[in-house]
Amino acid sequence: MLLPVTLVIAAACAVVNIWLAMRLVRGRLKGKVMVGDGGDQAMQAGMRAHANFIEYTPIVLILLALIELARGPLVALWIIGALYVLARIAHPLGMTRGAPNPLRAGGAVVTWIVTLVLAGWALAIAIDAPRSTPATITLDATAPRA
Incomplete structure (x- = not known):
């Protein structure tokens, strides 16, 4: 199953991640700092910005994907992902x-x-799940593959 919202937002996040890394590389080359921050506050700020991105992005992408799987690509997911x-x-x-x-x-x-909204949305889906009709999957080995 394709997850168009999650795929696009994950791709955008990958580009942001590379942008953040390239900013650090420029700073490292300029300051001749190969490991750590070399006492440079700008380098330290760049490292924290990159680390902060890495700290939040996985959970946001996981929640986006799970909500998209449960409820399909909604306009709200596009807006939340873009935000x-x-x-x-x-x-x-x-x-x-x-x-x-x-x-x-x-x-x-x-x-x-965004993280709290996605967490609340996921929790609401999980709480509502027992009341939902479960999907039926039929496996037919003789059916032609598409």
């Missing part, structure tokens, strides 16, 4: 600024809201 990607772009842009700023704060808050 997540935008938040994960805004956050590291804000991390490069020294003072607290709307990009960093907004990226973090939207990430939390």
